[in-house]
Structure formats: C-alpha cells, structure tokens
Amino acid sequence: TKQKLWGGRFTGKTDPLMHAFNQSLKYDQRMAAVDIRGSIAYAKALTRVAILTPAEEERMVAGLAAVGKEWADGVFAPQEDDEDIHTANERRLSELIGPLGGKLHTGRSRNDQVATDVRLWLLDQVTATEDNLKALIRVLVERADNEKDYILPGYTHLQRGQPIRWAHLLLSYAFSFRSDLERLRQLVPRIAVLPLGSGALAGNPFGVDREFLARELGFHSVAENSLWGVADRDFIAEFLMWASLVMVHMSKMAEDLIIYSTAEFGFVSLSDAYSTGSSMMPQKKNPDSLELLRGKSGRLFGNMAGFMMTLKGLPSTYNKDLQEDKEPLFDTVDNLTACLSIAEGVIATLTVNGEKMRAALTMDVLATDLADYLVRKGIPFRETHHVSGRAVALAEARQCQINELTFADFKSLHAGFTEDIYAVFDFEASVERRQAIGGTSRAMVERQIAVLRAELLK
Ligand code: ARG
Incomplete structure (x- = not known):
C-alpha cells in the first residue's frame, strides 16, 4: 500500500x-x-x-x-x-x-540533502554562467578592437562632454562584466561548503566521513556546524544579489544603446534579428531585445528582494519556507542565461554609423581641451576653465562654433592665446591626448583590450 x-x-x-x-x-x-x-x-x-x-x-x-x-x-x-x-x-x-x-x-535528512543538492546544482550553473559572461566580454572586446577609429561624444548627464573612442565605451561595459566575473568566482568557495552529513539538524550519528563526501562531490570544505549547514541559504542570497548587479550593468548598456539607436542619435542600428515591429505603425523597428534586457533587471532584483524577505524572520534550522529558495534561484539563472546570450547577439550584430557619431561631435566638446591649451602655457586651470567658458558663451552669442571665433576674439579673452590655438579643434588629437592609463587614446584602448584578453584566458 x-x-x-x-x-x-x-x-x-x-x-x-x-x-x-x-x-x-x-x-x-x-x-x-x-x-x-x-x-x-x-x-x-x-x-x-x-x-x-x-x-x-x-x-x-x-x-x-x-x-x-x-x-x-x-x-x-x-x-x-x-x-x-x-x-x-x-x-x-x-x-x-x-x-x-x-x-x-x-542518518540523512532531506534537510542536509536538499541543501547539498542546491549547492551542487548552483556550482554547475556558475561554471556555465562564467562561460556566458566571458562570451559577452569577448564580443565587446572584438568589436572594440575592430572599431577603434570611431569617435563620438562621451556624455555625462546625457549632455555632450568630451570626445571618446567608441571602443572605449564598449570596453567600459566589458570592465563591468569583468568585475562581475571576478565576483562570481569569489562566490564559489562559499557555495562549495558541504551540508551533507549534518542530518536533520543535530549532526550524523553514524560517523560518516564528511571529508570523504566533500571530496567525492567536489566541495571545497565541510559545514562545521550542522544547524548552520541545514539552514544556510546565504549562498543563494549572494548569488541573487550578484545577478542583480550584473543586470544593473546590463540595463545600463541596454539603455545607452536604446538611446543611440533612436533616429535622433542614429549612432547604432540593431540587427533585424534582435528587433521587432509594431502591429500598427509600419515604419517601426523597435529595440525589444534591449528593452527586455533593461526590463529583466527589475525582475531579477525582485527575485533577490523577495528571497531576502523569505529569509527574514525565520527561526534557526530548517523551515519549509526554505523551499521557496528554488523558484527565484532557477528563474534568475534562466533569465540571466538568456540575457547574457541575447546581449552577446545584440552586440555581435549591431551596425555602427561612424558618420552619425562624427556629426554629433560639436566643437564645444573640445572646451576642456581649450582650457587645457592655456594650462600648458602655465596658466592655472581654474582661470583657463573660466576663459574657455567665456569662449563658449561668445560662440553661442555669435551663433557659431568655438573654432569659428577669430584670433582677435581669442586674444580678447586671454593674452596667452597664440596662432596655434586652432590646432586644438581636432577630435582625434583630443582623444590621443588621453595617454594616461585608462584614457581613450588608441594606445590605452589597446592596453584595455590586452588586459581583458588575458582575463578571458583564465
Ligand atoms: N523540498 C524540500 C525543500 O525544498 C526538501 C526538504 C524537506 N524537508 C522537510 N523537513 N520537510 O526544502
């Protein structure tokens, strides 16, 4: 029966x-x-x-x-x-x-059994996720390497700031994902702690060799306290927090590309493979892939916040509430996996419009360089910043670009200006001045590519 x-x-x-x-x-x-x-x-x-x-x-x-x-x-x-x-x-x-x-x-309980199973399952997923993250970093690096020539405005507050290389922007995303990769690897020793042999809560009465079990199953260490062993789900909370942070990075990249793919910017255009149309407006090509990447970030954060609420208020050891760990974890792993692959595909198939990028480069993004020009003649930056600001204001009043001001105009703003001032108004020269580590010059972009390529081999 x-x-x-x-x-x-x-x-x-x-x-x-x-x-x-x-x-x-x-x-x-x-x-x-x-x-x-x-x-x-x-x-x-x-x-x-x-x-x-x-x-x-x-x-x-x-x-x-x-x-x-x-x-x-x-x-x-x-x-x-x-x-x-x-x-x-x-x-x-x-x-x-x-x-x-x-x-x-x-001598075994489902309490030590389930805790062991989830850890084993997650360890496998971590390996797969590492590979997916690396694949995304790789396509960002490859694009950056191929597209070092494109220069566009870099934005702060979504206002044009200074010229940067497109590759530099792509690599900034790659560095976020690289730090995610590093953090993911750091989770592993805390996931790979063996609960099995903790029994229901008090420990195993038959003297099973837990170090043997750990070796058999590939755990790095053994839970030293059985009450903790059956109840600890911090490794899940941490993974969910980690995934939320990955999605924050994902969302930022998606948001940038959504903006850049509007007709108003037109810097990039999404492949048909990652766009969808409108049921009513025949002309539409919508960046649904990127919008879902941005949208999923809310969902994954929700999985994390919801699970924290499940844990909050639990008494010690196993409680059935803990069964609620699996659905958020599985959902996060599934959606993160999908997001990483979609992001990889979107980046791999994007078309870049270098002319549109160039056209967005108005001369005012060289106002910092104009101030720096006078700095190189020994004038304090606080003063040169002001002079450059006045040049911008003057050009605005004249309804021209700052490089169209006459030499007499420049002289009237500061005696330090000499005829070579017009050489400042060169976007390529501006990015090439950023030669310190981390800058947007070609050499420093190449350095970043080398750093990331070395990381991908690890
Ligand atoms: N399905 C349960 C879970 O996921 C397994 C543990 C059940 N243990 C118990 N004492 N009811 O948490």
Missing part, C-alpha cells in the same frame, strides 16, 4: 490542495541529476561506516544510476505522492532494488 515517506505517525489524509501546495517536484526535478550524485556519494560513505556492505553499495549505486538514467532519458514516471525530487528518487530506487533502498536515508 502506498504511504508517504514520513507517513508513520499519520492517520489522517493530506488535504488535496495542501498536497499540491506542498509539492515541489514540478520545479525541483531539475535537481534530479545532482540529487542522484549526492545519494551515490552518501551510499559510499555509508559503506565506509559499515551500514552497507560493499555488495549492497554496488546494488544501491547501480539502482541510483538507473533512476538517474530514467530522468536523463525523460522516462521517469512521477507518482502522485512524490513530494519533491528527493522523495521521488528514493521511491523509485526502492521500486528498482527493493527494501535495500530503505537503507539509503540512514
């Missing part, structure tokens, strides 16, 4: 709505493979403390592998009473190998 795994002390039946409410199998079945991995390691650990004989271990491991294969082949048949992936796998194992299956859970 069918019985819930924990059915011994129960006489009444679960309310059908409660049954569905409690059941997590529909989403936690994505941890099927790691659950099997964890159980195989645990079976081996049980043999080492003589709970299983080597022959039993062999049958148990073969049975677990068979259950894993059913999931992999898509033929695992869930039963009504499978509460979650852990109960489903154990139920199936016993169907395959008989009562011996009932020995697997000796």
Whole structure:
C-alpha cells in the first residue's frame, strides 16, 4: 500500500490542495541529476561506516544510476505522492532494488540533502554562467578592437562632454562584466561548503566521513556546524544579489544603446534579428531585445528582494519556507542565461554609423581641451576653465562654433592665446591626448583590450 515517506505517525489524509501546495517536484526535478550524485556519494560513505556492505553499495549505486538514467532519458514516471525530487528518487530506487533502498536515508535528512543538492546544482550553473559572461566580454572586446577609429561624444548627464573612442565605451561595459566575473568566482568557495552529513539538524550519528563526501562531490570544505549547514541559504542570497548587479550593468548598456539607436542619435542600428515591429505603425523597428534586457533587471532584483524577505524572520534550522529558495534561484539563472546570450547577439550584430557619431561631435566638446591649451602655457586651470567658458558663451552669442571665433576674439579673452590655438579643434588629437592609463587614446584602448584578453584566458 502506498504511504508517504514520513507517513508513520499519520492517520489522517493530506488535504488535496495542501498536497499540491506542498509539492515541489514540478520545479525541483531539475535537481534530479545532482540529487542522484549526492545519494551515490552518501551510499559510499555509508559503506565506509559499515551500514552497507560493499555488495549492497554496488546494488544501491547501480539502482541510483538507473533512476538517474530514467530522468536523463525523460522516462521517469512521477507518482502522485512524490513530494519533491528527493522523495521521488528514493521511491523509485526502492521500486528498482527493493527494501535495500530503505537503507539509503540512514542518518540523512532531506534537510542536509536538499541543501547539498542546491549547492551542487548552483556550482554547475556558475561554471556555465562564467562561460556566458566571458562570451559577452569577448564580443565587446572584438568589436572594440575592430572599431577603434570611431569617435563620438562621451556624455555625462546625457549632455555632450568630451570626445571618446567608441571602443572605449564598449570596453567600459566589458570592465563591468569583468568585475562581475571576478565576483562570481569569489562566490564559489562559499557555495562549495558541504551540508551533507549534518542530518536533520543535530549532526550524523553514524560517523560518516564528511571529508570523504566533500571530496567525492567536489566541495571545497565541510559545514562545521550542522544547524548552520541545514539552514544556510546565504549562498543563494549572494548569488541573487550578484545577478542583480550584473543586470544593473546590463540595463545600463541596454539603455545607452536604446538611446543611440533612436533616429535622433542614429549612432547604432540593431540587427533585424534582435528587433521587432509594431502591429500598427509600419515604419517601426523597435529595440525589444534591449528593452527586455533593461526590463529583466527589475525582475531579477525582485527575485533577490523577495528571497531576502523569505529569509527574514525565520527561526534557526530548517523551515519549509526554505523551499521557496528554488523558484527565484532557477528563474534568475534562466533569465540571466538568456540575457547574457541575447546581449552577446545584440552586440555581435549591431551596425555602427561612424558618420552619425562624427556629426554629433560639436566643437564645444573640445572646451576642456581649450582650457587645457592655456594650462600648458602655465596658466592655472581654474582661470583657463573660466576663459574657455567665456569662449563658449561668445560662440553661442555669435551663433557659431568655438573654432569659428577669430584670433582677435581669442586674444580678447586671454593674452596667452597664440596662432596655434586652432590646432586644438581636432577630435582625434583630443582623444590621443588621453595617454594616461585608462584614457581613450588608441594606445590605452589597446592596453584595455590586452588586459581583458588575458582575463578571458583564465
Ligand atoms: N523540498 C524540500 C525543500 O525544498 C526538501 C526538504 C524537506 N524537508 C522537510 N523537513 N520537510 O526544502
């Protein structure tokens, strides 16, 4: 007769709505493979403390592998009473190998089991996410390398500021993602802490070798406190925070490109592959890909904030609230993965309009260079800033660009001006003056490319 795994002390039946409410199998079945991995390691650990004989271990491991294969082949048949992936796998194992299956859970609880599974699952995702992040950085770097010649206005407050190389802007995104990559790697030692062997809360009474388990499963360390081991979900919170920050960077890049792809700017044009049309306005080509990248950032931040609220107020050790860790985590991983691939595709297929960029370069973006010209003649910057500002105002009054002011005009503004002043009004020369590390000159852009390429090889 069918019985819930924990059915011994129960006489009444679960309310059908409660049954569905409690059941997590529909989403936690994505941890099927790691659950099997964890159980195989645990079976081996049980043999080492003589709970299983080597022959039993062999049958148990073969049975677990068979259950894993059913999931992999898509033929695992869930039963009504499978509460979650852990109960489903154990139920199936016993169907395959008989009562011996009932020995697997000796000293183990779903509390240490689920915490172990999520960590294993996330470690696999971290590896995949690292690759996706690198792919995005790579396409930014490749574009930057190919498009070093384009110069456009750099903006602060969305007002034209100073000329920069387009490559420099692309690389600024790459550096945000590079710091995300670094932060992701730093999460790993805190994810790779083994809970298995913590039992339900108090520890394992059969002396299982947890360091053996950690080695078998690729964990870096062992949870030193069982109460903490079963309850800690900081690694999930941290991952969700990390992903939110990635999306902040993603959103900024998307917003820049949305603005730059308007007819008013026209610096870039999105490939048809990443745009959509309007159901009413035939002329429209909308940057939906970028808007979704921007929009998803809100969703991922929401997953993080929501999960923090789940954790807040919990008492110690395992509480069923913790089952609510999985959906935000899975949703964040899925959407982040999609965002990284879409962003990579958008960047790879973008068309750049160098002429539009050039046309947006009005002479006033060289006002800083004009001030710097006088600085090089020994005049204090605070004074030259003022002189340059007056040149801008004068040009505005004359309705001309600052390079169209006469030499007499410049002389009237400051005696330090000499005939070579007109050489300042050269965008290329302006960017090339930025030769200190981090600047927008060609050499410093090339330096950035080299730094990032070295990072991508790690
Ligand atoms: N499905 C549960 C979860 O995701 C597994 C742990 C259940 N433990 C328990 N004591 N009910 O958290």
